[in-house]
Amino acid sequence: MMQKKPKAVVLLSGGLDSATVLAMAMGEGYECCCLSFAYGQRQQVELERAKANVARQGIEKHLILRLDLDAIGGSALTTDAAVPKGRSQTEMNASIPITYVPGRNTIFLSYAMAWAEVLGAGDVFIGVNVMDYSGYPDCRPEFLEAFERVANLATRAGVEGETRLRVHAPLLKMTKKEIIEKGFELGVDYGLTHSCYDPDGQGRACGSCDSCLLRLKGFAEAGRVDPVEYQ
Amino acid sequence: MMQKKPKAVVLLSGGLDSATVLAMAMGEGYECCCLSFAYGQRQQVELERAKANVARQGIEKHLILRLDLDAIGGSALTTDAAVPKGRSQTEMNASIPITYVPGRNTIFLSYAMAWAEVLGAGDVFIGVNVMDYSGYPDCRPEFLEAFERVANLATRAGVEGETRLRVHAPLLKMTKKEIIEKGFELGVDYGLTHSCYDPDGQGRACGSCDSCLLRLKGFAEAGRVDPVEYQ
Numbered sequence: 023m024m025q026k027k028p029k030a031v032v033l034l035s036g037g038l039d040s041a042t043v044l045a046m047a048m049g050e051g052y053e054c055c056c057l058s059f060a061y062g063q064r065q066q067v068e069l070e071r072a073k074a075n076v077a078r079q080g081i082e083k084h085l086i087l088r089l090d091l092d093a094i095g096g097s098a099l100t101t102d103a104a105v106p107k108g109r110s111q112t113e114m115n116a117s118i119p120i121t122y123v124p125g126r127n128t129i130f131l132s133y134a135m136a137w138a139e140v141l142g143a144g145d146v147f148i149g150v151n152v153m154d155y156s157g158y159p160d161c162r163p164e165f166l167e168a169f170e171r172v173a174n175l176a177t178r179a180g181v182e183g184e185t186r187l188r189v190h191a192p193l194l195k196m197t198k199k200e201i202i203e204k205g206f207e208l209g210v211d212y213g214l215t216h217s218c219y220d221p222d223g224q225g226r227a228c229g230s231c232d233s234c235l236l237r238l239k240g241f242a243e244a245g246r247v248d249p250v251e252y253q
Numbered sequence: 254m255m256q257k258k259p260k261a262v263v264l265l266s267g268g269l270d271s272a273t274v275l276a277m278a279m280g281e282g283y284e285c286c287c288l289s290f291a292y293g294q295r296q297q298v299e300l301e302r303a304k305a306n307v308a309r310q311g312i313e314k315h316l317i318l319r320l321d322l323d324a325i326g327g328s329a330l331t332t333d334a335a336v337p338k339g340r341s342q343t344e345m346n347a348s349i350p351i352t353y354v355p356g357r358n359t360i361f362l363s364y365a366m367a368w369a370e371v372l373g374a375g376d377v378f379i380g381v382n383v384m385d386y387s388g389y390p391d392c393r394p395e396f397l398e399a400f401e402r403v404a405n406l407a408t409r410a411g412v413e414g415e416t417r418l419r420v421h422a423p424l425l426k427m428t429k430k431e432i433i434e435k436g437f438e439l440g441v442d443y444g445l446t447h448s449c450y451d452p453d454g455q456g457r458a459c460g461s462c463d464s465c466l467l468r469l470k471g472f473a474e475a476g477r478v479d480p481v482e483y484q
Binding site: 085087088089090091093094095124125126127128129132133135136137139140159160162164165168169171172173175176177178 | 316318319320321322324325326355356357358359360363364366367368370371390391393395396399400402403404406407408409
């Protein structure tokens with residue numbers, strides 16, 4: 023008799039990192055339930071890629087929640103502010119860029135925690151990364167540890183001693199090159215991902231925002247061709 | 254010259270507790286920015302009362318965010334499950350009731366934290382209460398402390414050493430009686446609040462769910478008449 027797979031909630035943005043995380047979690051034997059968000063972001067194409075990837079991976083549960091992050095504002099990703107282009111890695115890491123969305127990962131993890139509790143899942147996967155993190159404060163390991171503590175106090179786990187929640191960030195200390203290599207090893211179709219902060223009407227990447235530059239550098243270092251279209 | 258008031262984000266549900274917290278925060282000299290949520294809850298009347306209270310208090314900023322908590326499920330407040338009636342305090346505290354909404358306070362605080370960062374506010378007020386908390390894990394002081402730590406790691410405060418965020422829960426150790434007495438002292442109009450988990454079509458309270466029972470007991474102990482209508 024086959025043993026039932028443990029459930030995990032995987033935060034899936036439609037980007038390169040979370041597509042890799044999904045393949046890693048599946049490879050570890052989890053039944054993955056994917057959680058995506060529509061939050062007024064410019065890159066709607068991300069969600070389309072997330073859906074295509076979920077279909078290709080044969081995932082049964084994919085929940086897309088609508089969030090009002092645009093009502094809160096404070097980020098170039100949810101407003102009309104210009105996305106910075108052509109910056110060096112040093113410039114990216116010098117300060118928190120305007121593409122930072124205040125509270126985003128905390129809000130995403132809060133929903134993942136809530137859904138995990140309802141599903142009876144003890145594991146949440148998130149594709150954050152500290153190497154190429156572009157200076158976002160909510161991508162750091164100490165943030166993730168603090169959130170895991172919150173999750174285990176906020177839910178039934180904290181009171182009734184049920185399944186404790188673990189927050190997994192398997193990409194945390196990987197370079198973009200290593201992430202891409204791992205993804206190819208696990209058969210990820212990176213044509214079904216999107217990274218650009220400022221795509222054109224056809225969903226083609228700009229090639230010069232922080233996210234495109236990190237992605238292109240990663241593919242180059244891994245000696246692979248990026249299958250997505252550029253403008 | 255008048256000194257500029259410091260800003261605070263106040264989570265305002267439309268209930269008795271958060272209406273009291275708002276009056277307390279105003280009394281402490283904060284410019285209060287109120288944050289409410291429409292989350293598929295049965296008690297839509299709560300939001301109407303929140304709006305009426307905000308208008309009466311002369312608050313300039315009131316943000317109402319639509320949340321997809323009903324898509325996550327797991328609670329009688331967001332599904333069609335029956336709300337328990339006529340329970341004793343002992344029964345209420347014996348286990349986590351089905352009116353518990355998984356992740357709710359964590360999600361609410363995450364949005365409050367995000368909005369505070371955008372507004373430049375260093376203070377968030379939440380009306381949670383450990384005395385009459387009906388067994389919700391995310392109303393406990395250790396949860397709030399853990400969340401405050403998350404907030405200071407997740408935001409600009411954590412990286413650039415800007416304003417640290419403080420989470421205030423001034424009702425934490427007050428009884429319902431004490432909360433109501435404090436509210437009368439500060440001129441709260443409790444007619445503009447709503448507590449019932451299961452109101453009728455006219456928004457009248459049922460008088461027998463956990464929340465009504467706690468409210469009625471509080472008014473009785475404070476020797477006051479509850480101005481809201483009961484069925």
